[in-house]
Amino acid sequence: MKLAYWMYAGPAHIGTLRIASSFKNVHAIMHAPLGDDYFNVMRSMLERDRNFTPVTASIVDRHVLAKGSQEKVINNITRKDKEENPDLVVLTPTCTSSILQEDLNNFVQRASIETEADVILADVNHYRVNELQASDRTLEQIVSFYINKVNRTQKLVVKKTSKPSVNIIGVLSLGFHHYHDLVDLKRLFHDLDIEINQIIPENASVHDLYKLPEAWFNFVPYREAGLLTAQFLSKEFNMPYVSITPMGLLNIKAAIKEIQGLLSELNCERNYDSYIDLQTKYVSQAAWFSRSIDCQNLTGKTAIVFGDATHAAAMTKILVKEMGIDVLWSGTYCINDQDWFREEVCELCSKVIITDDHNIIGDMIAKTEPNAIFGTQMERHIGKRLNIPCGVISSPVHIQNFPLSYKPFLGYEGTNQIADLIYNSFTLGMEEHLLDLFGGHDTTDILTDTLSSSKSVQWTREALQELTKIPGFVRGKVKRNTEKFALANQYHLISLEVMYEAKEKINS
Amino acid sequence: MQASTNNNITFECETGNYHTFCPISCVSWLYQKIEDSFFLVIGTKTCGYFLQNAMGVMIFAEPRYAMAELEEGDISAQLNDYEELKRLCLQIKKDRQPGVIFWIGTCTTEIIKMDLEGIAPKLEADIQIPIIVARANGLDYAFTQGEDTVLAAMAHRCPNQEYKNLNISKPENHKLIIFGSLPDTVVKQLSHELFKQNISIKGWLPAQRYSELPTIEAGDYVIGVNPFLSRTATTLMRRKKAKLISAPFPIGPDGTKAWIDKICHVFNIVPKGLSTRENDIWKNLEEYISLIRGKSVFFMGDNLLEISLARFLIRCGMIVYEIGIPYMDKRYQKAEIELLTQTCHKMGVKIPKIVEKPDNYNQLDRIRDLKPDLVITGMAHANPLEARGINTKWSVEFTFAPIHGFTNAKDILELITRPLRRNNGLKNISDNIYITHNSKH
Numbered sequence: 001m002k003l004a005y006w007m008y009a010g011p012a013h014i015g016t017l018r019i020a021s022s023f024k025n026v027h028a029i030m031h032a033p034l035g036d037d038y039f040n041v042m043r044s045m046l047e048r049d050r051n052f053t054p055v056t057a058s059i060v061d062r063h064v065l066a067k068g069s070q071e072k073v074i075n076n077i078t079r080k081d082k083e084e085n086p087d088l089v090v091l092t093p094t095c096t097s098s099i100l101q102e103d104l105n106n107f108v109q110r111a112s113i114e115t116e117a118d119v120i121l122a123d124v125n126h127y128r129v130n131e132l133q134a135s136d137r138t139l140e141q142i143v144s145f146y147i148n149k150v151n152r153t154q155k156l157v158v159k160k161t162s163k164p165s166v167n168i169i170g171v172l173s174l175g176f177h178h179y180h181d182l183v184d185l186k187r188l189f190h191d192l193d194i195e196i197n198q199i200i201p202e203n204a205s206v207h208d209l210y211k212l213p214e215a216w217f218n219f220v221p222y223r224e225a226g227l228l229t230a231q232f233l234s235k236e237f238n239m240p241y242v243s244i245t246p247m248g249l250l251n252i253k254a255a256i257k258e259i260q261g262l263l264s265e266l267n268c269e270r271n272y273d274s275y276i277d278l279q280t281k282y283v284s285q286a287a288w289f290s291r292s293i294d295c296q297n298l299t300g301k302t303a304i305v306f307g308d309a310t311h312a313a314a315m316t317k318i319l320v321k322e323m324g325i326d327v328l329w330s331g332t333y334c335i336n337d338q339d340w341f342r343e344e345v346c347e348l349c350s351k352v353i354i355t356d357d358h359n360i361i362g363d364m365i366a367k368t369e370p371n372a373i374f375g376t377q378m379e380r381h382i383g384k385r386l387n388i389p390c391g392v393i394s395s396p397v398h399i400q401n402f403p404l405s406y407k408p409f410l411g412y413e414g415t416n417q418i419a420d421l422i423y424n425s426f427t428l429g430m431e432e433h434l435l436d437l438f439g440g441h442d443t444t445d446i447l448t449d450t451l452s453s454s455k456s457v458q459w460t461r462e463a464l465q466e467l468t469k470i471p472g473f474v475r476g477k478v479k480r481n482t483e484k485f486a487l488a489n490q491y492h493l494i495s496l497e498v499m500y501e502a503k504e505k506i507n508s
Numbered sequence: 509m510q511a512s513t514n515n516n517i518t519f520e521c522e523t524g525n526y527h528t529f530c531p532i533s534c535v536s537w538l539y540q541k542i543e544d545s546f547f548l549v550i551g552t553k554t555c556g557y558f559l560q561n562a563m564g565v566m567i568f569a570e571p572r573y574a575m576a577e578l579e580e581g582d583i584s585a586q587l588n589d590y591e592e593l594k595r596l597c598l599q600i601k602k603d604r605q606p607g608v609i610f611w612i613g614t615c616t617t618e619i620i621k622m623d624l625e626g627i628a629p630k631l632e633a634d635i636q637i638p639i640i641v642a643r644a645n646g647l648d649y650a651f652t653q654g655e656d657t658v659l660a661a662m663a664h665r666c667p668n669q670e671y672k673n674l675n676i677s678k679p680e681n682h683k684l685i686i687f688g689s690l691p692d693t694v695v696k697q698l699s700h701e702l703f704k705q706n707i708s709i710k711g712w713l714p715a716q717r718y719s720e721l722p723t724i725e726a727g728d729y730v731i732g733v734n735p736f737l738s739r740t741a742t743t744l745m746r747r748k749k750a751k752l753i754s755a756p757f758p759i760g761p762d763g764t765k766a767w768i769d770k771i772c773h774v775f776n777i778v779p780k781g782l783s784t785r786e787n788d789i790w791k792n793l794e795e796y797i798s799l800i801r802g803k804s805v806f807f808m809g810d811n812l813l814e815i816s817l818a819r820f821l822i823r824c825g826m827i828v829y830e831i832g833i834p835y836m837d838k839r840y841q842k843a844e845i846e847l848l849t850q851t852c853h854k855m856g857v858k859i860p861k862i863v864e865k866p867d868n869y870n871q872l873d874r875i876r877d878l879k880p881d882l883v884i885t886g887m888a889h890a891n892p893l894e895a896r897g898i899n900t901k902w903s904v905e906f907t908f909a910p911i912h913g914f915t916n917a918k919d920i921l922e923l924i925t926r927p928l929r930r931n932n933g934l935k936n937i938s939d940n941i942y943i944t945h946n947s948k949h
Contacts, residue, residue, distance in 0.1 A: 001550075001592040002577040003599060006560055011553035033615045033646030035530025038558045040888035050895035050943055053888065056869070059524055061647055065619065076525075083869065095552040096615045096646075099583055126552070127580040398564075469693060500697055500915045504792055 008333035015134030022201040027086040031097035077111040140228035146209035165195040170226025184411030247314035286415035307394025524865035528810035531644040531654030544607030547573040551614030608718035613643035650834035688733035736812035738840035760820030796921035801825035803881035832866035897940040
């Protein structure tokens with residue numbers, strides 16, 4: 001057993017649901033007890049989804065515990081097939097169902113006889129993988145299912161597109177700024193004169209998946225989901241892939257260079273040098289910004305970085321190599337990808353932290369006292385407590401990290417957004433610091449903000465105590481209204497009773 | 509679908525495929541209510557993920573709750589449950605020094621049959637902190653029923669009789685204990701209402717602190733403030749030999765009056781000025797009521813407050829199409845159902861059907877047909893319904909906002925009318941349909 005109240009990566013089934021619900025017309029059925037369908041709330045709340053989340057639960061209750069699911073799961077699958085006509089139903093085990101050890105595969109076999117839809121069982125072990133690993137695995141599973149399906153009926157004949165083309169793999173729902181990133185990735189490939197063959201899983205149709213091999217190569221923007229699929233396609237169809245995250249000027253350059261090399265191996269000579277130069281100098285403002293004197297003040301400032309492997313590694317590189325900031329330590333909670341992460345950042349900072357325990361991170365931040373933090377929502381709150389500014393760069397996130405305005409982290413526009421994020425984090429810190437130095441904000445309590453100066457109304461001790469329980473931002477208003485009410489009714493002493501009476505009678 | 513009738517009310521039961529919160533969510537309000545408590549939820553990452561996300565910002569305020577996250581070794585019994593729990597509880601004792609530790613059993617502890625009730629007394633003796641076990645799992649219960657399991661377990665710990673020498677001249681003319689967790693302010697307000705009728709309260713279950721749990725003796729009277737406390741009521745009756753006062757719940761001025769009336773009746777007191785008080789409150793509510801009179805509402809059902817809220821809204825002049833509810837205890841809610849029936853007769857409307865264990869998919873079908881003015885529902889359906897031009901109110905807010913007593917009737921209507929008031933302001937932008945063209949429903 002482990003004592004914990006916060007986790008960086010969610011349970012496995014969340015990963016599976018994120019993949020399933022990203023595809024078009026795919027329905028997930030969770031084998032789960034009542035209340036485990038919290039995923040729907042997150043989709044509906046965080047992404048403000050206008051549609052019903054295509055996830056339902058086949059409820060595990062006492063009867064299931066006693067007698068097994070029997071026909072229940074099968075009925076739920078066939079029912080959903082009739083109601084929604086999905087292309088694919090993904091039966092999703094949860095931690096509860098995985099210890100019941102029912103033969104879910106058997107249910108899938110039997111249900112698929114009756115359904116129009118394809119039915120598969122998500123192959124993830126709850127006690128061994130987390131949300132991110134499960135999403136990677138489920139995506140691979142769905143892709144290989146559909147490629148094998150075509151292979152079985154008519155041998156898949158792969159015809160490459162005439163012009164260079166790419167599949168973008170791993171853009172999914174509830175991903176950190178994924179939709180904004182996708183817009184910038186599309187622009188990048190357009191500029192590079194590379195066609196986009198397919199984008200998966202976001203809004204993709206499973207029936208088009210067999211066309212994936214028609215692309216010249218695959219592009220995996222995030223390490224957390226998509227690598228397994230890219231490796232599968234590489235093995236089956238000898239498709240090369242690029243997995244450099246185009247986040248920050250240096251990474252974008254590296255990614256484009258690799259694409260250039262890869263195209264040249266496929267006998268397509270391209271030279272992107274002038275494009276990179278133009279974008280770096282004039283489209284992205286980040287390089288010039290780093291050069292401008294404002295940013296001189298950031299030299300030698302200290303920061304720490306923590307997040308998923310993709311974003312934490314890229315952010316560390318940007319801070320050190322592109323902004324000249326001293327990163328004290330950098331870390332990730334993606335323990336399974338730690339070798340890659342160490343390799344990426346070991347040259348850039350003196351210490352690498354691999355942990356999924358937020359307490360260790362909190363202690364580390366308190367001990368090293370950086371000028372700014374770049375982390376997840378958890379680090380933001382640690383920063384609040386320690387009075388250190390924080391820029392959020394990675395999941396897990398809150399609703400404010402699903403902004404309406406265009407805020408990519410990838411591509412050339414992403415570099416601008418990141419530069420703003422970094423600069424604002426530090427200047428806020430500077431302002432605070434200067435204010436402290438010169439006597440702080442004007443925090444004189446507004447004591448006259450009350451009607452009781454005439455002294456004709458007094459508060460009983462109990463009532464005053466009750467008043468302190470009212471949240472600060474409305475307390476003044478409640479106090480004044482109650483006093484107004486007391487004056488109007490010629491009460492000279494405000495007791496609890498008068499307070500309640502005031503609340504009932506005043507329509508405000 | 510099974511149906512049965514009772515006093516012209518139709519009860520139906522659907523498939524139970526509906527969205528609600530897991531009952532372990534009760535720790536979020538109970539740890540705040542019971543100040544010296546610590547809640548240890550013994551479950552998996554799934555439970556932790558739910559709490560972490562459902563509790564939002566509360567999670568960062570160093571809450572007095574934690575997960576005992578089960579690992580593969582715990583599931584396959586390679587690790588000793590007693591030793592593992594002891595290790596964690598000692599750490600909690602060291603870090604937080606709580607007055608009581610609650611163990612919240614989950615689906616997983618049920619399935620692997622972890623003997624929490626058996627381990628707790630031994631460990632309690634070992635580490636010298638009371639340990640209370642409540643099985644608030646999604647296999648058996650929905651959302652607010654979690655509190656019911658916790659209070660039922662706490663009821664066992666209420667002392668049977670006071671130490672006579674400690675009981676110094678404290679006149680107890682009424683042996684009344686109220687059960688149900690409410691914010692401190694609401695507790696004071698309700699106590700005050702009863703005080704005005706010359707009724708003193710012996711205690712509340714739960715109290716502010718574990719050490720202040722009320723004494724409950726055989727023959728004491730108990731009354732609930734919330735409709736989801738049927739196990740607690742049963743425990744108090746069967747194990748503590750207390751007498752349950754069956755009354756409607758003090759939600760809305762009508763409910764509050766009926767609740768106080770019933771208590772007065774039991775203690776042979778003629779209530780003073782109660783009708784005037786109720787009427788005054790109704791008068792103050794008129795501004796809100798004028799917004800909802802004649803409008804229709806549909807409860808999808810997820811927190812068991814539905815019957816009481818529907819009854820209040822019908823009295824406000826609304827038309828209720830359907831009352832979805834996770835679980836319906838017809839005995840514990842008897843008086844509330846009777847008041848609902850009376851209210852319908854009084855207002856001249858049809859008694860709505862009560863749908864137990866609803867099926868959300870079927871409900872959405874009915875909502876599409878009925879086009880109610882307001883749907884009270886969980887967050888999973890709220891945004892998609894809004895995009896289809898249907899006003900919604902998030903049901904969970906009713907469990908966190910103060911809604912009990914005369915004083916807070918306004919708060920209920922504040923919540924109910926919010927979407928209607930908001931939409932009046934938005935008319936100028938466009939019609940209210942925001943779905944994309946390829947969405948099926």
